[in-house]
Amino acid sequence: MNKKLGRQTVELGSAAIIVSSASVVGPKEGDGPLAKDFDMIVSDERMGKRSWDLAESALQKTAVDIALKKAELDEKDIDCVLAGDLQNQCAAAHYGLRDKNIPFCGLYGACSTMTESLSLGALLVSGGGLDRVVCATSSHFCSAEKQFRNPLEYGGQRAPAAQWTVTGSGAAVLSGTGRGPAVTHVTLGQIVDKGITDLNNMGAAMAPAALDTITAHFRDTGYGPEDYDLILTGDLGVVGSDILCELSMKNGYDISKVHNDCGKMIFDIERQDVHAGASGCGCCASVLCGHIMKELMNGRYKRIMVIATGALMNTITVQQGESIPAVAHAVAITAR
Amino acid sequence: MNKKLGRQTVELGSAAIIVSSASVVGPKEGDGPLAKDFDMIVSDERMGKRSWDLAESALQKTAVDIALKKAELDEKDIDCVLAGDLQNQCAAAHYGLRDKNIPFCGLYGACSTMTESLSLGALLVSGGGLDRVVCATSSHFCSAEKQFRNPLEYGGQRAPAAQWTVTGSGAAVLSGTGRGPAVTHVTLGQIVDKGITDLNNMGAAMAPAALDTITAHFRDTGYGPEDYDLILTGDLGVVGSDILCELSMKNGYDISKVHNDCGKMIFDIERQDVHAGASGCGCCASVLCGHIMKELMNGRYKRIMVIATGALMNTITVQQGESIPAVAHAVAITAR
Numbered sequence A, B: 001m002n003k004k005l006g007r008q009t010v011e012l013g014s015a016a017i018i019v020s021s022a023s024v025v026g027p028k029e030g031d032g033p034l035a036k037d038f039d040m041i042v043s044d045e046r047m048g049k050r051s052w053d054l055a056e057s058a059l060q061k062t063a064v065d066i067a068l069k070k071a072e073l074d075e076k077d078i079d080c081v082l083a084g085d086l087q088n089q090c091a092a093a094h095y096g097l098r099d100k101n102i103p104f105c106g107l108y109g110a111c112s113t114m115t116e117s118l119s120l121g122a123l124l125v126s127g128g129g130l131d132r133v134v135c136a137t138s139s140h141f142c143s144a145e146k147q148f149r150n151p152l153e154y155g156g157q158r159a160p161a162a163q164w165t166v167t168g169s170g171a172a173v174l175s176g177t178g179r180g181p182a183v184t185h186v187t188l189g190q191i192v193d194k195g196i197t198d199l200n201n202m203g204a205a206m207a208p209a210a211l212d213t214i215t216a217h218f219r220d221t222g223y224g225p226e227d228y229d230l231i232l233t234g235d236l237g238v239v240g241s242d243i244l245c246e247l248s249m250k251n252g253y254d255i256s257k258v259h260n261d262c263g264k265m266i267f268d269i270e271r272q273d274v275h276a277g278a279s280g281c282g283c284c285a286s287v288l289c290g291h292i293m294k295e296l297m298n299g300r301y302k303r304i305m306v307i308a309t310g311a312l313m314n315t316i317t318v319q320q321g322e323s324i325p326a327v328a329h330a331v332a333i334t335a336r
Helices: A052-070 A088-097 A110-127 A141-148 A202-221 A237-250 A281-297 A316-317 B052-070 B090-098 B110-127 B141-146 B203-223 B235-251 B283-296 B317-320
Strands: A003-005 A009-025 A080-085 A104-108 A132-139 A168-175 A180-188 A229-234 A259-261 A302-309 A324-336 B002-004 B007-025 B079-084 B104-106 B132-139 B166-175 B182-189 B230-233 B259-261 B305-312 B326-334
Touching: A009 A110, A009 A202, A009 A281, A009 B259, A052 A141, A052 A168, A052 A281, A052 B002, A052 B110, A080 A088, A080 A110, A080 A202, A088 A104, A088 A132, A088 A302, A088 B090, A088 B259, A088 B317, A104 A229, A104 B235, A104 B326, A110 A132, A110 A168, A110 A180, A110 A202, A110 A281, A110 A302, A110 A324, A110 B110, A132 A141, A132 A281, A168 A281, A168 B305, A180 A202, A202 A237, A202 A324, A229 A237, A229 A281, A237 A259, A302 B104, A302 B166, A302 B182, A316 B090, A324 B104, B002 B259, B007 B052, B007 B110, B007 B283, B052 B090, B052 B132, B052 B141, B052 B166, B052 B283, B079 B090, B079 B110, B090 B104, B110 B132, B110 B166, B110 B182, B110 B203, B110 B283, B110 B305, B132 B141, B132 B283, B166 B283, B182 B203, B203 B235, B203 B305, B203 B326, B230 B283, B235 B259, B283 B305
Parallel strands: A080 A104, A080 A132, A229 A259, A229 A302, B079 B104, B079 B132, B230 B259, B230 B305
Antiparallel strands: A003 A009, A009 A168, A009 A180, A132 A168, A180 A324, A302 A324, B002 B007, B007 B166, B007 B182, B132 B166, B182 B326, B305 B326
């Protein structure tokens, strides 16, 4: 039976096992340091489609298809897909997965979607009733730029704290039975808004949400940084990661020795000229479902915590002068 | 223990009880036939805010506050809010609930959000680990019109099959213990896309999704229309409701005697000049959390099924010529 620990954490009564995962990325991501761990690197960012939006849908569909194939499962073996993305009304997931004969629940957690999905998926699988759930998300540099910032053709200069949206998707199959790393704890995050209004500094907006959830996890479980081989945030980038480590220290936890951030890992930041690093739902999704899962399987990591962070504004709220609320959800994963 | 029935349905092992609910609506809704059952009718659609977007946030916050107050619960008693809305990146929920000290998971199911939220919430509560969950959603005529159709000032003529987006919000508190009607079954819907491309005919786009989920529910459970006092769809309106009843008949189920639709109930369609009826996440939410909950408590209904339906396009996909995918999730609720 699942057990509530403290205010925000659930210890799973029966493990929710990640029986397979898949990652599909674009050419720039495929030119980065994690290239060998992706299941597919596409050379055409358009995926042969007539829009960036539909290309992103194709990325997400492909990631789900590969994850199912690796687990030797059919659509009918899956009780629910929990998926979302950054496009208005989560269109990438809806159009990418509309032909799947799998019950579908849409999530919106911005760049926190991968761990929101894994959190809810793990709770649903361990709670009984759903045997297997697919968790998926995606982002696409081109669909995100035109929607959140400027038309690509505008060619605007990027701010130093800006992050580069990952073109990629990740999908994971959670099951009550089978082999693979398992989600053991879920810490659901609260919305945190510290008044940041700079759309070009998402790391600063999201770091306090990551801090809040990590602190809640330690408080609820009694664990500390020393209990994890890796504390992996989603896409704080260089600026946000520094803020998180500094704030954690002030809270009495030194996470710097075990902390890393998907937004710092997926690109060679200097060579690939991505300023403060990477971002996007697809960042945490493709790094976790590619590189990190392999490191859990090959024994490099025994026990990790993953905290994807999301900035919850839209373009209208920011134009209206509102600050940027953020949220972060954490899952603890153990190799087994 | 939760039990899977057939392909898409879960029979809850322990009831998820709706211990309280609240509905807050705008002046037009307050002038309709269900006026006496809303917890609050606001006279100012702007809620004293400087934008329609923030007014919608205020509606959702108010609904959650009233639901908690009616249940005599504090924020700290709630383990998670599952909420979403129609605004880009679900901003109404994020800005409305950002000051709540409650873990937050964002959902996007368009107008299916109320039953997506109740479905996931019921599974989480009955699965253990989360004791109490708040399910909430909202819509606002003015924020929806400017985002999905035209600026209000444009004053365009409305098509005969068009529906009027409800200004309103509903919130429900689900608990493992307590008094109130209980969710007994959840049927998660698949995405259905029958090729409809007319943004002014959402009922036609969504009816096949409602049909698919209702049919799955009957197939999985062995129940039929005769087992329910009411089969309530979210916001198919007049056009979509007719399509659903006709298609159901072809599938061998006559639901017409027990079917009603929130989109047909909330307004006096002729007098209030709303063409094919009402729509929006707030339609099903405010009708269910207001009128229907009262009818379950006063004994008029013993056992109902609620199926909110969502159209999953965005303005870009439709401008690009794509058809409209739709989804519907069903919950069976028993008075007790």
